[in-house]
Amino acid sequence: MTGAEIGLVIAGIVAVIWWVIWVSAQRLDRLHRRVASARTSLAHQLVARAVAALDLAHSGVLDPASSIVVAEAARAALASMMDDGVPLPSSGAIQSELSGTIRLALGEPADIDLLDPVGRELVGEVAATWYRVTLARRFYNEAVGKTRRRRRSWPVRALRLAGRTPMPLTFEMDDALPETLPHPQG
Amino acid sequence: MRIGIVCPYSFDVPGGVQFHVRDLAGALISRGHEVSVLAPADSDTPVPDYVVTTGRSVPVHYNGSVARLAFGPMAAARTRRWLADGEFNVLHIHEPMPPSLGLLALWIADGPIVATFHSAQTHSRAMSVARPFMRSPLEKIRGAIAVSEDARRTLVDHAGGDAVIIPNGVHVNAFAQATPREEWRGTAERPTVAFLGRLDEPRKGLDVLLRALPDIRAAVPGLRVLVAGRGEVGAKALGAHADAVEVLGPVTEEAKGSLLASVDLYVAPHTGGESFGIVLVEAMSAGAGVVASDLGAFRRVLDDGALGTVFATGDPAALARAIIGRLHDRPGTQDLARAAAEAVWRYDWSSVVSQILAVYETVAVGHVEEDRSTRGRWWER
Known part of the structure; x- marks a missing residue:
């Protein structure tokens, strides 16, 4: 081979390597942005559910004991979300506690049938926001799973394409919708 | 909301996915949303006025049956133009796996993308062949929906990843x-x-x-x-x-x-x-x-x-x-x-469309924040 041919082969190899790196970096960047928006959405839905629960607790629809407990759990859930004024899903345990508290306070399906229209609307709001929490958490954990798998691939690890972006973690909480809640409506 | 829906199968022949797309678009419009549907169809096939067609489709053996699909540079160009003109808040792709408009749209677009997986297959050679090509486009889906537990399992087994189950709608x-x-x-x-x-x-x-x-x-x-x-x-x-x-x-x-x-x-x-x-x-x-x-x-x-x-x-x-x-x-x-x-x-469109809208909102909410901080909406490759 002449010098020119060797040069051409080396240029080809460099081009292929550059292309692999470029595609990998682009894919990883896309996944990181996806995780970021899924996380924003999850935080948004968790805040919306806590606010809906707080509204329900303050409405006088529930019995006094349930009202106090739900209000406390909702306030704790909201407080745990606020970090420098930006909502962040930081504690699954506190969100799970809110789930359990609402489930207990709502009682049986028959109890919901007894509510007046205002009560039913408030409960419907809790149901709608809760359903969105289950969706947002599914989508967030799915984005995290894909990103973690991508970050274990060789080009990403060898070239530290992830930079300083921390490894994302799944968000675990008890978000099983209570059977008593009306079917999710928009 | 401005919603773009992609149907990979031609409107020339009736089929479950086509009916689903048509009914979903109708239900969304009656709730006051702006909807545009991209689908293959011949120029003489009557389609609702919210459907943008990409022209002729070809019968292709895919996944054990014959489906009318659209692909090639012409279909890609029309898909690209439809995405650019639409400025959608959410893009909803039906059946992104078959080699047709769904896959093209997924390849071109980026942003708040929802996809619905309709089919359930125990094994398919087409899917095994497609797997390496699909991994990167499938990563773009921000909200995956499966119409049944069987469809969800097909997605998990063949492509990895999870989906929420929202059943097909019926009037x-x-x-x-x-x-x-x-x-x-x-x-x-x-x-x-x-x-x-x-x-x-x-x-x-x-x-x-x-x-x-x-x-x-x-x-x-x-x-x-x-x-x-x-x-x-x-x-x-x-x-x-x-x-x-x-x-x-x-x-x-x-x-x-x-x-x-x-x-x-x-x-x-x-x-x-x-x-x-x-x-x-x-x-x-x-x-x-x-x-x-x-x-x-x-x-x-x-x-x-x-x-x-x-x-x-x-x-x-x-x-x-x-x-x-x-x-x-x-x-x-x-x-x-x-x-x-x-x-x-529970399968009535009134309930099903609410659940699908909840998915749109969940996916779009996060994106608005991202939009403000980083870059344009329909960033194209």
Whole structure:
């Protein structure tokens, strides 16, 4: 081979390597942005559910004991979300506690049938926001799973394409919708 | 919201995904959203005015059947233009795996993307071939929906990743209020049983029903079987039972509702490949009793037999026993049908479209924040 041919082969190899790196970096960047928006959405839905629960607790629809407990759990859930004024899903345990508290306070399906229209609307709001929490958490954990798998691939690890972006973690909480809640409506 | 919906299958021929896309678009528009649908269709095929067509589609063998798909530079260019013109808040791609507009849109677009997976396949060579090409585009889907547990499992097994389950929608009222026709109505002496679906497609199971006929007619001599759907039934397949079988040919949506509202039983003898079982839900909405093979999708719709009778898939003797049992117990069959007509409301479009909108909002909310901080919406490669 002449010098020119060797040069051409080396240029080809460099081009292929550059292309692999470029595609990998682009894919990883896309996944990181996806995780970021899924996380924003999850935080948004968790805040919306806590606010809906707080509204329900303050409405006088529930019995006094349930009202106090739900209000406390909702306030704790909201407080745990606020970090420098930006909502962040930081504690699954506190969100799970809110789930359990609402489930207990709502009682049986028959109890919901007894509510007046205002009560039913408030409960419907809790149901709608809760359903969105289950969706947002599914989508967030799915984005995290894909990103973690991508970050274990060789080009990403060898070239530290992830930079300083921390490894994302799944968000675990008890978000099983209570059977008593009306079917999710928009 | 501005919503862009992509349908990979041509509107030239009717099909489950096409009907779903059409009904979803209609339901979203009636709630005040702006909707544009991108789909392949010939220029002379009549389509609703919210459909943007990409022109001719080609019949392609894909995944065990022939589908009319659109691909190539022309389809890609039109998809690109549609995405740029649309400025959608959410892009909803149906069936992103087949090599058609769905895959093209997923390849070109970035941003708040929702995808619905309709099909359930136990194994497919096409999917194994596609797997390495699909991994990167599939990473762009921010909200994945499966229409059934079976469709979700197909996605998990073939592509990895999870999906939320939102069932197919049905206009329950259209079937609940369908007018029965006297000539199709069953009586105690002459009960009627309906079969719907392509007659020449083995997995629809007409053959299983025909082979069960001798046993059923021995117990129920007055039985009438009404068969509706495209395709031919050979005289040989009918054999000595031609007098009990009435072939109606293809029927309109309206006639389908009337048929299901008139008959005593709807029979679904499918042998496989069913992801959801929308006809079962339609029959239940119309108030027909249901006898179906015990495929996973059907068992879930029938709540494991609480809303209808299931029999061992592909077994004519078991099907005969199930049909005879239901026809001999008319009050019991009516009770089941009443319970079923109540239970199907969870598949009504009013509920299904709310769930789909919740997915749109969940996906779009995060994106608005991201938009503000980083970059443009429909960043193209």
